[in-house]
Amino acid sequence: MNAMQFILVILVALVCGMASVMDERQFHRPIVACTLIGLVLGDLHTGIILGGQLELIALGWMNVGAAMAPDSALASTISAIIVIVGHQSIGEGMAIAIPLAAAGQVLTIFVRTIAVFFQHQADHFAAQANFRGIEWCHIGALFLQGLRVAIPTGAVAAIAGTSIVSQWLNDIPPVVTHGLQVSGGFIVVVGYAMVINMMKARSLMPFFFIGFILATFVSGMNLVGLGILGACAAVVYVQLNPDFHDSIKAPAAATSAGTDDDDVLG
């Protein structure tokens, strides 16, 4: 890794860290972050594949309400560096990504606590109608979130090419690395469970099972096909649902039921 690459890696990590708290432009998602690190380090191909693998694991990770997702930014940047610069396998990269996601979560909790200070500072500026002051409070807290990822990533980038890292990774007993790869096959369900719980739609669970059964028994159907089927199911469900037809709910107006199909796609 040359000096230019080192700087670019830190810049990418800074952007990912800021994106991680904002959840806006999605630079913190593994599929984007790993790709960018791969691009910067001159191994785009590996970055994309690792990003895809990690994205599967992180699929349902989301910030809902006050609950925070495991941090995909730190996990993506560091594991991409370890895999590309430290010459490790994709499987190894996935295994180390999870503890990193936990570490990243702890760090963001720390920064979000510090940001309370900025909040009070902003109150201060508001009393004086100081617009600039409030804006700087905002930017300051945002920048800290960027540093939260950039500093650890920079530290790893500095030592990733040395034998310390490979030594350390080689010292992990094979039963652990293989076991981690085994769990990589089913750790995705945590994300799926987060999505299902968030939907809060128990009455719609039959659609979950229909999707499961179709994917299990109809071989050769890819994700696009399943997505189109799901979209059709969604439209038909809403069209037939009596909740959305006032005319059916009110028995007196039942005769006009046929004309009432204002669909949202229109």
Next chain:
Amino acid sequence: MTESTELKKVQPLTKRDIISTYFRSTFMLGSFNFERMQAIGVCVTMIPAIKRFYHKKEDQAAALKRHLEFFNTTPWPASAIFGVTAAMEQKKAEGGDIDEAAITNVKIGLMGPLAGIGDPIFWGTARTILAALGASLALSGSILGPLLFFFGINIVRMLTRWYGFQVGYRQGTDIVQDVAGNRLKKLTQMASVLGLFVMGSLVSKWTNIKMPLTLAHYKDQAGHLVTTTLQSTLDSLLPGLVALLMTFACMWLLKHKVNAIWIIFGMFAVGILGYWAGIFGL
């Protein structure tokens, strides 16, 4: 809100104000903190409107203070709330019959319902499905995967923010009826059906559980040696059953407020112990 005759003329937001508000809103969560969550971001987003509507220092200070109160909702559709809030601020600046509490109440009142719509549509369905599609392409090393995800989700985001603000600003408090009404409920239900459908298929398609543990050996009538493994036994019942059960276990744990990261570590422990004991294989 009755129109009184002595209304001042206040200049509405200009195109530049709206663009500036949009740009600021895309940094909304930057200073997320545990005390008032998205508050500073909301205030920073409202600054162009506050500057446009209020010119006296104490009015500006009061408005800034109003928008530094607790706020937390799904970020992208929150732009609609900013639109409504801007419309109310404008009315207030004109000397309309709106007090501070009304503005705060509408903001707080829209937060919950909007998250109820926004979380399933944007996090549960749009991002999940685009990410799943992108990842399935990326696994073969195709740059199309990241590009599809990144541009797809950002187009959704920008349209939501840009038009959300406009609709909110134009309709003002009338939007409250929209949020409570059938159209958005329909959209949410459709997103939930699609999201759950895809989740179901992913549980089957994108989990990889191999259980080579041998249960029995026997010779069939033709004399071939047949090995029954845990995998083959479960597959004859329902392929993917273990993944399905694991999903339900995770849902149960999450419902009981177990942090996702602990569940993930628990899964690692299961994987390592299972591999060590020979139940799971690669």
